[in-house]
Amino acid sequence: xxxxxxxxxxxxxxxxxxxxxxxxxxxxxxxxxxxxxxxxxxxxxxxxxxxxxxxxxxxxxxxxxxxxxxxxxxxxxxxxxxxxxxxxxxxxxxxxxxxxxxxxxxxxxxxxxxxxxxxxxxxxxxxxxxxxxxxxxxxxxxxxxxxxxxxxxxxxxxxxxxxxxxxxxxxxxxxxxxxxxxxxxxxxxxxxxxxxxxxxxxxxxxxxxxxxxxxxxxxxxxxxxxxxxxxxxxxxxxxxxxxxxxxxxxxxxxxxxxxxxxxxxxxxxxxxxxxxxxxxxxxxxxxxxxxxxxxxxxxxxxxxxxxxxxxxxxxxxxxxxxxxxxxxxxxxxxxxxxxxxxxxxxxxxxxxxxxxxxxxxxxxxxxxxxxxxxxxxxxxxxxxxxxxxxxxxxxxxxxxxxxxxxxxxxxxx
Amino acid sequence: xxxxxxxxxxxxxxxxxxxxxxxxxxxxxxxxxxxxxxxxxxxxxxxxxxxxxxxxxxxxxxxxxxxxxxxxxxxxxxxxxxxxxxxxxxxxxxxxxxxxxxxxxxxxxxxxxxxxxxxxxxxxxxxxxxxxxxxxxxxxxxxxxxxxxxxxxxxxxxxxxxxxxxxxxxxxxxxxxxxxxxxxxxxxxxxxxxxxxxxxxxxxxxxxxxxxxxxxxxxxxxxxxxxxxxxxxxxxxxxxxxxxxxxxxxxxxxxxxxxxxxxxxxxxxxxxxxxxxxxxxxxxxxxxxxxxxxxxxxxxxxxxxxxxxxxxxxxxxxxxxxxxxxxxxxxxxxxxxxxxxxxxxxxxxxxxxxxxxxxxxxxxxxxxxxxxxxxxxxxxxxxxxxxxxxxxxxxxxxxxxxxxxxxxxxxxxxxxxxxxxxxxxxxxxxxxxxxxxxxxxxxxxxxxxxxxxxxxxxxxxxxxxxxxxxxxxxx
Numbered sequence: 001x002x003x004x005x006x007x008x009x010x011x012x013x014x015x016x017x018x019x020x021x022x023x024x025x026x027x028x029x030x031x032x033x034x035x036x037x038x039x040x041x042x043x044x045x046x047x048x049x050x051x052x053x054x055x056x057x058x059x060x061x062x063x064x065x066x067x068x069x070x071x072x073x074x075x076x077x078x079x080x081x082x083x084x085x086x087x088x089x090x091x092x093x094x095x096x097x098x099x100x101x102x103x104x105x106x107x108x109x110x111x112x113x114x115x116x117x118x119x120x121x122x123x124x125x126x127x128x129x130x131x132x133x134x135x136x137x138x139x140x141x142x143x144x145x146x147x148x149x150x151x152x153x154x155x156x157x158x159x160x161x162x163x164x165x166x167x168x169x170x171x172x173x174x175x176x177x178x179x180x181x182x183x184x185x186x187x188x189x190x191x192x193x194x195x196x197x198x199x200x201x202x203x204x205x206x207x208x209x210x211x212x213x214x215x216x217x218x219x220x221x222x223x224x225x226x227x228x229x230x231x232x233x234x235x236x237x238x239x240x241x242x243x244x245x246x247x248x249x250x251x252x253x254x255x256x257x258x259x260x261x262x263x264x265x266x267x268x269x270x271x272x273x274x275x276x277x278x279x280x281x282x283x284x285x286x287x288x289x290x291x292x293x294x295x296x297x298x299x300x301x302x303x304x305x306x307x308x309x310x311x312x313x314x315x316x317x318x319x320x321x322x323x324x325x326x327x328x329x330x331x332x333x334x335x336x337x338x339x340x341x342x343x344x345x346x347x348x349x350x351x352x353x354x355x356x357x358x359x360x361x362x363x364x365x366x367x368x369x370x371x372x373x374x375x376x377x378x379x380x381x382x383x384x385x386x387x388x389x390x391x392x393x394x395x396x397x398x399x400x401x402x403x404x405x406x407x408x409x410x411x412x413x
Numbered sequence: 414x415x416x417x418x419x420x421x422x423x424x425x426x427x428x429x430x431x432x433x434x435x436x437x438x439x440x441x442x443x444x445x446x447x448x449x450x451x452x453x454x455x456x457x458x459x460x461x462x463x464x465x466x467x468x469x470x471x472x473x474x475x476x477x478x479x480x481x482x483x484x485x486x487x488x489x490x491x492x493x494x495x496x497x498x499x500x501x502x503x504x505x506x507x508x509x510x511x512x513x514x515x516x517x518x519x520x521x522x523x524x525x526x527x528x529x530x531x532x533x534x535x536x537x538x539x540x541x542x543x544x545x546x547x548x549x550x551x552x553x554x555x556x557x558x559x560x561x562x563x564x565x566x567x568x569x570x571x572x573x574x575x576x577x578x579x580x581x582x583x584x585x586x587x588x589x590x591x592x593x594x595x596x597x598x599x600x601x602x603x604x605x606x607x608x609x610x611x612x613x614x615x616x617x618x619x620x621x622x623x624x625x626x627x628x629x630x631x632x633x634x635x636x637x638x639x640x641x642x643x644x645x646x647x648x649x650x651x652x653x654x655x656x657x658x659x660x661x662x663x664x665x666x667x668x669x670x671x672x673x674x675x676x677x678x679x680x681x682x683x684x685x686x687x688x689x690x691x692x693x694x695x696x697x698x699x700x701x702x703x704x705x706x707x708x709x710x711x712x713x714x715x716x717x718x719x720x721x722x723x724x725x726x727x728x729x730x731x732x733x734x735x736x737x738x739x740x741x742x743x744x745x746x747x748x749x750x751x752x753x754x755x756x757x758x759x760x761x762x763x764x765x766x767x768x769x770x771x772x773x774x775x776x777x778x779x780x781x782x783x784x785x786x787x788x789x790x791x792x793x794x795x796x797x798x799x800x801x802x803x804x805x806x807x808x809x810x811x812x813x814x815x816x817x818x819x820x821x822x823x824x825x826x827x828x829x830x831x832x833x834x835x836x837x838x839x840x841x842x843x844x845x846x847x848x849x850x851x852x853x854x855x856x857x858x859x860x861x862x863x864x865x866x867x868x869x870x871x872x873x874x875x876x877x878x879x880x881x882x883x884x885x886x887x888x
Contacts, residue, residue: 070821074649074758075787097655123597134597136605137574152849153842158754160571160786160826162560162609163834163841164868165850169573169605178601190655216517219629219695256697304594306515334596366599385600388589392857393601399856400849 007044009052009374012059019064021143021151021182028180028405029149031058037408038147040176042115043085046122049370050175050410051377057408062117065182070157073098077140077157079185082117089116098188101132104224104250105279109286117181123173126286127224127250130331132189139168141185144178147401152179159187170396176407178400192223192252197278198261198269200247205316208245209309211268212332215249216305220264224250225333226285229312231342232327236284236291247332248281288329289370292340297350297372299357301330301337303365308332311361315339318356322349338370347373351380358384385412414475416454423457423499426467431458431505442482442500446547448749448797448807449490449832453480453500460505462580462588462618469616469863470586472499478865481612483524483552486545488750489831491559491611495866501616503554509533510619517624518577518594523554523617530622539624542569545827546735557617560609562827564660564734565691567785569625571827573608580619581607584858594621611829612864614857628693631659632703633721633730636688636710637681641665644686645760647713648784651690652757654709656702660691661785662734665764668741668779668792675740678733684716688784689734737781738792745777747797750790751810752828753817757787766816767791774809788826789817815840830868838870847871 013036018024031038037057041047062083069079073096080089086106093099102119103126106112114124120142125134132138141155144167154167171178202208208227215225228236228246249269251261262269273281284291289298303311312328319326319341330337339357343350351372358367369382385393390412397404423432433439433456443450454477459465472479478498485492494500507524514537521530527548531540544563545551551561557579562571569575578592592604607614638644644663651658664672666685673680680687688710692702703720710718721727733740741748755763764780767789771778782790791813795806814824814837824834824841838847850869855861 072756072758074653075756076652077756123602129596133574136602137570146849150849151843151845153846156823156841157821158756158787158823158826160562160566160754160783160788161823162571162827162829163824164830164838164847165853166560166573166606166609167850169602169608170853172602172605173597174601190652190657193655219626221694253695253698254701256701257695260695260697302595302597302599304513304516304518306513336596364594366595366597368599383599386590388587389591389598389600389603392583392589392591392603395856396601396853399852 008039008041008047008059010055012039013056014058015061016058017061017064021145024060024180024182025145025149025151027060028145028147031405032148032403035403035405038405039407040117040121040180042083042118043113045111045114046118046124049122050382052374053408053410060180062115068092069183076188077159077185078188079141079157079183080116081183082115082181084116085112086114086119087112093188094191097191099191100186101128101189102126102135103286104128105283105286108279108283110290111286116184120172120181120184121174121176125336127226127282127331129336130224130333131222136169136172138187139172139184140187142168142171142181143183144171144181146179147403147406155185157185175411177397177411178406180406194254194258195223195250195252195274195278196258197248197250197273197281198265199271199273200249200265200268201270202245202247205245205309205312208247211247215264216333218264220261222249222251222261224248225331227330227332229326229328231325232288232329235327236288248285250282285329288338292327293342295344295347295373296340296342297347297354298338298340298370299354299367300370301339301361301365301367303335303362305333305335307362307365308335308337311337311365314357314360317360318353321356322353324349324353326353347376351376354380383411419471419475419477420455422471423455423468426471427457427459427464431460442502445485445487445490445492447488447490447831447833449493449495451493451495452497453494454497456500456502458502458505462582465501465616465618466582466586466588468499468501469582469584472862473584473586473860476860476862478862479616480864481554481558481616483555484526484550486547486551487555487559487829487831488752489825489829489833491829491831491864491867493832495832503552506618512537513594514539516594518621519624520619520621521553522619523552523557525553527551527553527556534624535627538627540627541622542566542575542625543572546738553620553622554617557608557620558610558612559827559829562783562788564662564783567661567783568657568659573605575623576604576608576620577623578621579604579607579617581615581617583615584860584863592621611831611868613854613868614863616863630696630699631691631693631727632699633727634690634703634706635719635730636690636715637684637717638686638715639684640714641686641764642761643714644688645764647688647710647715648760649758650709650713651706652785654705656705658690658785659693660689662689663687663780663782663784664734664737665780667777668737668781671744671779672733672737672740675743676733676736678729680733689730734781741779741792741794745794747795749793749795749806749810751793751813752825753789753814753822754826755787755789755817755820755822757784759820760784760787763789763816763820767813770809770812774805776806776809778809786826787822811837832867835867835870
């Protein structure tokens with residue numbers, strides 16, 4: 001079930017495994033002084049994102065930072081070291097009927113290997129983003145070390161806190177370019193006691209979007225609503241049993257609450273999954289990226305809700321025109337889509353499809369390349385960053401990593 | 414640059430009817446809802462982003478502080494021009510620019526009043542979730558600067574959870590757009606980082622917010638207790654049962670009696686504490702949760718649980734809570750509202766500690782607060798005509814905060830650091846941690862002109878950024 005992990009592109013000149021924050025600070029002070037590049041590293045799950053850092057570099061691994069700093073189930077908060085994996089954290093909080101709603105099935109998805117540091121650095125999310133938002137909405141504190149070895153902190157242990165700058169927001173999604181995260185605190189949520197998943201199949205995208213729109217106009221509040229392109233369904237299930245679009249809706253609650261979803265969907269739902277079937281269906285989706293063939297070019301598109309259909313159509317057209325296949329899944333109600341172009345032996349066709357997608361997608365949409373053969377990375381902008389924001393990003397980079405040693409070249413230069 | 418030259422430039426940018434400079438006009442802008450006072454040299458009312466940019470650039474060139482002001486309802490001194498300078502008042506930038514129902518977004522100017530946005534979109538079935546107690550007056554620009562909360566942020570989150578994009582004027586007058594209508598943007602989450610930065614990194618001129626669908630069903634309960642500890646334990650019991658109420662508020666007996674005398678909300682006079690619990694969502698969900706909450710209250714010895722039977726009863730229960738602060742104003746010349754946060758399991762012992770502090774300082778301290786997220790609001794009564802008593806209440810507040818921090822909490826949950834808590838920040842952050850925040854501030858605010866002397870202690874003082882020809886500091 002668990003796919004092979006993506007590792008560092010090049011062998012590090014040295015590997016450092018600090019036992020705590022002060023050791024990490026000491027290492028970074030040294031590296032900063034000698035302008036030695038540093039690649040912060042958790043499980044290595046996301047190291048393929050961005051440009052490969054140029055050797056020589058020191059790999060700074062979080063594998064010894066796995067402590068539980070505190071966990072009081074009554075407060076629904078937990079603080080852990082950056083090296084703990086999502087799977088380990090889940091095992092801690094599950095017995096108390098709680099969860100960190102990033103992955104619904106961290107014990108099955110390869111993403112369960114992601115560390116807390118990696119979760120924050122990459123702003124990783126899955127289908128649960130529909131109900132809970134991204135990790136920015138429930139990370140309540142972070143400790144990190146700046147590029148030049150200063151020990152920094154944002155937030156704390158409590159769920160409401162406006163003391164000082166919100167450094168969690170700055171660090172989340174910064175891909176290890178501003179600091180090395182050493183520990184973090186989270187707000188936990190009650191784990192649903194009963195769930196059901198409704199599977200809807202449609203001949204066309206239009207029908208699928210109509211179901212989404214009706215749901216959004218209703219008072220229903222599912223845990224997840226995922227749209228799945230015909231190509232993605234074929235890929236996930238290993239066979240193209242039908243050519244249609246799918247919508248998977250997962251709801252939680254009592255029998256009466258679940259009945260509301262059943263009534264609302266009516267004939268639109270062709271199957272209802274519970275138990276093992278349900279877990280299997282969602283872990284396939286949570287594993288989508290790692291299940292793709294290695295030559296796939298994957299983009300994460302974020303767009304306003306009303307542009308979701310147009311983005312998916314643009315992707316479909318881009319693939320058709322190039323006679324390659326494609327697969328897309330995503331949170332249709334938050335506008336977070338994952339699109340893979342499968343050019344097979346012609347990866348340049350996939351890159352060309354990304355260009356076409358970007359050109360034809362609405363201007364409000366943003367397409368970040370998550371995966372791409374290394375040889376083609378130089379030919380395309382991996383991140384779509386706007387000049388005004390980029391300037392501020394550089395200013396903050398200078399402030400927190402004055403020697404520019406952290407993940408040099410991965411994100412922006 | 415002389416003040417007269419700056420006045421001429423401000424008038425050229427915004428027009429003579431948009432610049433205040435006489436002492437009697439400026440007096441009104443010495444205040445917000447907190448304790449600090451200081452007089453600006455100018456108050457300017459910009460109408461456009463370009464005017465804001467020109468004023469901010471002028472301030473930067475002349476080394477004059479620039480402080481944004483919404484409705485002046487802040488409690489930590491965020492809008493107080495501590496060392497004089499220009500107050501940018503957003504009263505004229507108060508338009509709702511766009512309501513985009515399909516994308517569940519609105520675009521507003523910073524001077525839009527919080528409640529006005531909710532009222533504007535309610536006919537469409539939406540509202541703006543953050544609801545500070547001052548929502549009838551406070552502006553969304555101020556909410557963004559302070560990352561404001563409110564009673565209903567327990568389930569729905571605070572301001573930062575509802576902002577997806579900003580237009581910001583930087584210290585040198587550059588106008589930048591951060592984020593947008595999408596739920597995430599490429600690059601650093603600058604929008605999230607700007608929210609709550611208290612006007613020290615830039616001035617917000619446009620805000621993209623999420624709109625939240627009005628729930629299908631709402632139920633409001635009042636649980637009445639003879640022992641304040643039982644009320645505190647109920648909070649943990651409810652959340653441990655897997656229920657996240659929309660709001661979970663607590664009032665202690667002293668506050669209840671004060672509120673009842675003024676608001677006649679029907680609160681019991683002889684109780685030690687009440688919990689005001691609101692549940693919302695699908696009808697089926699709410700009905701089940703009401704039963705579970707009632708049972709939790711009963712297990713923790715609630716002597717009575719009242720359930721509002723209709724909207725009028727619901728409004729009445731909330732009326733007392735929302736007007737609690739005004740009610741205290743009737744019985745005390747002044748009061749000081751603290752804003753500590755604790756892990757919610759520590760509520761009973763913290764309330765006990767607060768009463769010990771009250772006894773030690775011979776002060777009356779009431780408690781009305783957001784119990785569900787452990788956000789305390791001790792109300793310290795004092796007479797501001799007595800400097801000794803004012804000092805005593807500030808000391809008592811500090812002791813309470815020290816206790817909050819000792820049990821794992823924070824200095825402020827939703828009011829901000831501002832002037833009030835700037836010098837208390839070392840209780841929570843080490844020198845090194847503060848230095849990192851200072852570096853970030855200086856990266857975008859290199860001359861220290863944006864809301865100086867706030868948020869982070871011990872950085873540049875007013876003397877470094879102001880030349881002595883600008884008098885105006887009154888405290």
